[in-house]
Amino acid sequence: MKRYIIIAVSFALCLLFNDKVAAQSIVEQAVETLKVDANQQVQDLIERSVARWQSEGYTVVPYTEFKTSSNPLPQEIEVRFQENLVKYANKEFGGEHNSFVIYKREYYYSTVYILQVIEDCPSGIIPNKFTKADTYSLLD
Secondary structure: OOHHHHHHHHHHHHOOOOOOOHHHHHHHHHHHHHHHHHHHHHHHHHHHHHHEEEEOEEEEHHHHHHHHHOOOOOOOHHHHHHHHHHHHOOOOOHHHHHOOOEEEEOOOOOOEEEEEEEEOHHHHHHHOOOOEEEEEEEEE
16 A cells, blocks of 8 residues: 555656656655565565574575475475466565475374465565475375
8 A cells, every 4th residue: 555655656756857867866765765665565574484494493495495406305396396386476575586495204104395475466566475385295
């Protein structure tokens, strides 16, 4: 909502100015303010989520690091994780760069791997949660 109010005010100011250069500058400043605010909200979401996952006993690895590491997942599961990341991750707010693989030992015989991505929202909406895009249990 804040985003639309700022844009509406900027548009109204543009109508008041006959100078198109000044009007364009006002709009650019408003858009930049919105981007900074949205990026900060997403950064806060990441920090809260990582802290929560760690408090629940998960090891948290950024997806970009996980996919280049020597992880124990079978190749077909790595491909499935990548496909689901493309399908479910929010491209406007980082895509794979703001996605994580979290994992922990379940019981004594398996490790569960969960692909967490920032929820995909319609353009202009700031996401407020992570979505579980895929899960795989590896028997040890």
